[in-house]
Amino acid sequence: xxxxxxxxxxxxxxxxxxxxxxxxxxPMFLLFKNxxxxxxxxxxxxxxxxxxxxxxxxxxxxxxLNTVEFVIGAVTVExxxxxxxxxxxSTGFKGSNYIRTLLLSxxxxxxxxxxxxxxxxxNDQFGILNSFLYKLGFISTPQSIPWLSDSKYALLSCxxxxxxxxxxxxxxxxxxxxxxxxxxxxxAARIDGANKAQSFWHITLPSLKPVxxxxxxxxxxxxxxxxxxxxxxxxxxxNNASSLVSTVIYKAIARYNQEGYSxxxxxxxxxxxxxxxxxxxxxxxxxxxxxx
Amino acid sequence: xxxxxxxxxxGGPLRRQKIRLSQFIYLIVTCGFLCLFLFPYLYLMLSSFxxxxxxxxxxxxxxxxxxxxxxxxxxxxxxxxxxxxxxxxVTAAFxxxxxxxxxxxxxxxxxxxxxxxxxxxxxxxxxxxxxPLISVAIPLYRIIGEVGLMDTKLALTLIYTSINIPxxxxxxxxxxxxxPKELDESARVDGCGMLGAFIRIILPISLPGLATTAIFSFMxxxxxxxxxxxxxxxxxxxxxxxxxxxxxxxNLDLGPMTAAATLFSLPVMLFSFFMQNYIVRGxxxxxxxx
Numbered sequence: 134x135x136x137x138x139x140x141x142x143x144x145x146x147x148x149x150x151x152x153x154x155x156x157x158x159x160p161m162f163l164l165f166k167n168x169x170x171x172x173x174x175x176x177x178x179x180x181x182x183x184x185x186x187x188x189x190x191x192x193x194x195x196x197x198l199n200t201v202e203f204v205i206g207a208v209t210v211e212x213x214x215x216x217x218x219x220x221x222x223s224t225g226f227k228g229s230n231y232i233r234t235l236l237l238s239x240x241x242x243x244x245x246x247x248x249x250x251x252x253x254x255x256n257d258q259f260g261i262l263n264s265f266l267y268k269l270g271f272i273s274t275p276q277s278i279p280w281l282s283d284s285k286y287a288l289l290s291c292x293x294x295x296x297x298x299x300x301x302x303x304x305x306x307x308x309x310x311x312x313x314x315x316x317x318x319x320x321a322a323r324i325d326g327a328n329k330a331q332s333f334w335h336i337t338l339p340s341l342k343p344v345x346x347x348x349x350x351x352x353x354x355x356x357x358x359x360x361x362x363x364x365x366x367x368x369x370x371x372n373n374a375s376s377l378v379s380t381v382i383y384k385a386i387a388r389y390n391q392e393g394y395s396x397x398x399x400x401x402x403x404x405x406x407x408x409x410x411x412x413x414x415x416x417x418x419x420x421x422x423x424x425x
Numbered sequence: 426x427x428x429x430x431x432x433x434x435x436g437g438p439l440r441r442q443k444i445r446l447s448q449f450i451y452l453i454v455t456c457g458f459l460c461l462f463l464f465p466y467l468y469l470m471l472s473s474f475x476x477x478x479x480x481x482x483x484x485x486x487x488x489x490x491x492x493x494x495x496x497x498x499x500x501x502x503x504x505x506x507x508x509x510x511x512x513x514x515v516t517a518a519f520x521x522x523x524x525x526x527x528x529x530x531x532x533x534x535x536x537x538x539x540x541x542x543x544x545x546x547x548x549x550x551x552x553x554x555x556x557p558l559i560s561v562a563i564p565l566y567r568i569i570g571e572v573g574l575m576d577t578k579l580a581l582t583l584i585y586t587s588i589n590i591p592x593x594x595x596x597x598x599x600x601x602x603x604x605p606k607e608l609d610e611s612a613r614v615d616g617c618g619m620l621g622a623f624i625r626i627i628l629p630i631s632l633p634g635l636a637t638t639a640i641f642s643f644m645x646x647x648x649x650x651x652x653x654x655x656x657x658x659x660x661x662x663x664x665x666x667x668x669x670x671x672x673x674x675x676n677l678d679l680g681p682m683t684a685a686a687t688l689f690s691l692p693v694m695l696f697s698f699f700m701q702n703y704i705v706r707g708x709x710x711x712x713x714x715x
Contacts (some may be wrong), residue, residue, distance in 0.1 A: 139538065139540070141619045141620070142534050142537065142538035142540065142543070143534075143542075144534075144620075145530050145531060145533060145534025145535075145537075145538075145619075145623075146530065146531035146534040146535060146543060146546060148527045148530065148531070149527040149528055149530065149531035149590050149594065150531070150546055152527060152583075152586060152587045152590055153546075153549065153550065153553070153587060153590060153591070155587070156561070156565070156583070156584060156587030156588075157553055157556070157561060157587065159564075159568075160561050160563075160564035160565050160568065161556070161560070161561070161564070163564035163567070163568070164560055164561075164563055164564045167563075167564065167567075214458075217458075218455070218458055221451050221454060221455045221458075222455065224447075224448070224451050226448040226449075226451045226452050226455075227448065227452070228452060229451075229452075229455070232455050232456065232459050234698065234701055235459055235463065236458075236459055236462055237697070237698075237701060237704075237705070238694050238697060238698045239462065239463070239466055239694065240697065240704070241644055241648075241690075241693045241694060241696075241697040241704075242466070242690050242693070242694065243647070243648030243650070243665060243689075243690065243693075244648070244650070245648070245650045245665045245668065245669065246469075246668075246686045246689065246690045249469075249668065249669075249672075249682065249686050250465045250466065250468070250469045250686070251465065252672070253469065253472070253679060253682075253683070254465060254468065256481075258481070258483060259480075259481045259482055259483050259485055260485070261468060261485040261487075264484065264485050275483065275484075297462065297465060300462070301462065305705060309705070354554065354555060357557070358557040358558060358559070360558070360559060360650070360651050361650040361651065361665075364650075364654075364669075365650075365669060365672065378557075379557060379559045382559050382560075382563070383559060383651075383655075386562075386563050386566060386655075387654075387655060392563065392566075392567065395563050396563055396564070399557070399559060399560035399563055400560075402557060402560065403555075403556060403557065403560055406555055406557065407555060410555055
């Protein structure tokens with residue numbers, strides 16, 4: 134490679150790099166810096182004060198727990214449902230292609246609209262879900278379950294919306310993974326007398342492991358960062374019952390203009406996310422990588 | 426193949442019947458799931474055609490008693506929804522154009538010349554995915570305010586572009602990697618410069634990949650809510666922000682909300698429905714390695 138080529142290569146990625154520096158690197162630097170400054174002018178240095186108040190704040194602590202609950206609950210159900218759907222579709226029965234197409238069409242819906250739909254369906258005055266449950270005899274009046282206004286159900290309601298929105302993604306990724314498993318493995322197992330359950334445990338699951346890990350990692354990160362669905366459905370309420378870290382941070386910056394405090398919370402949140410991700414990838418991903 | 430034909434001889438008609446029965450059960454179960462997954466969106470769509478009072482009836486029905494466009498009319502009179510659609514379209518389209526151009530250039534540069542700086546850049550763009558968007562939004566909130574770009578389409582376009590760039594780079598990386606290097610070499614023998622080879626040879630060949638990437642970039646910006654909510658108030662307001670206001674301003678007037686939500690998402694749903702093969706390839710690219 135000549136020096137001229139080397140210079141040209143920089144020309145190729147320089148514009149994108151400038152964008153990334155302006156809109157990610159510089160803001161991240163500011164975020165970090167601001168987390169040590171006062172919320173308001175004159176922006177004096179306050180050291181770790183914001184970190185201290187975040188870590189001792191009941192609201193922040195609650196939102197961290199809620200986020201963990203939300204991520205684990207939603208991703209687990211998505212994985213299980215997605216797996217069931219992927220296995221069903223992979224049997225290739227007549228019409229499975231059409232069903233797959235239909236199942237995929239909601240994939241492009243925005244989280245905002247998903248939140249709106251479920252807010253609409255879970256309303257305790259005119260929501261259709263309660264009305265169904267009432268007609269089926271599960272609840273005594275159509276207003277029995279205040280999905281969004283009772284702290285017992287608020288987070289669960291948001292999870293339902295998230296599960297509805299992203300299970301098709303999980304299904305799609307798993308289905309692609311299943312279809313990538315060579316048929317000869319199953320034939321060999323059949324000849325050895327393995328039944329369906331056995332070939333699932335001994336062939337499908339192990340071969341899918343890397344795909345499952347990547348899909349779960351992607352979904353975990355995205356679920357942890359969710360904002361739209363929660364904001365539209367409950368705004369984190371009632372009484373912080375469904376507040377996630379992102380909604381608490383949003384309120385601090387947009388409502389109360391606490392720039393330093395929200396920055397500190399964001400830094401803590403990022404450190405936790407990075408920590409979990411690196412742990413996840415190190416402990417679960419590397420063995421699979423070595424095997425591949 | 427051989428195993429199959431042997432089995433059929435042994436299994437006989439009884440076995441075939443069993444297969445058909447199990448297939449039928451799979452079909453029924455999957456259709457059940459399908460109904461569950463399609464129902465919410467169908468319900469929203471059907472509700473948007475109900476007379477406004479029926480939308481919030483305490484005894485909700487699936488189908489409207491009569492199909493009306495009242496909610497759509499109310500949506501247009503309550504809100505400057507046309508303007509919001511224009512804002513959403515312009516910001517998403519320009520952000521897509523810019524990010525696909527800059528991102529694919531970067532991606533090509535990274536596949537053709539390996540350098541330490543390039544690799545660092547690549548790792549960084551991957552790391553960006555781990556950053557919660559709200560964390561970027563806080564400092565940007567002040568930056569955008571200080572440079573006087575609050576409530577402008579330009580600010581949203583620039584932000585969406587930078588969010589899409591890492592995504593474009595990773596989508597196109599695999600694509601450019603699969604193109605043989607001899608292609609650009611022969612173009613250069615024929616007298617093209619690097620940039621010329623990229624624009625005249627590589628980009629046209631990559632059109633299918635570029636299209637998929639562009640669709641995704643467009644969706645990312647089109648569906649964004651957080652940045653629109655933080656950085657726009659009147660002039661540059663996007664559709665999601667406009668729709669979300671139904672919840673506070675017209676608390677029980679959800680008819681127009683269902684209309685706006687339908688109008689906002691239906692084109693995207695239909696589009697993704699027809700472009701499915703491209704979209705599937707794009708979605709599974711990161712997770713499933715061939």
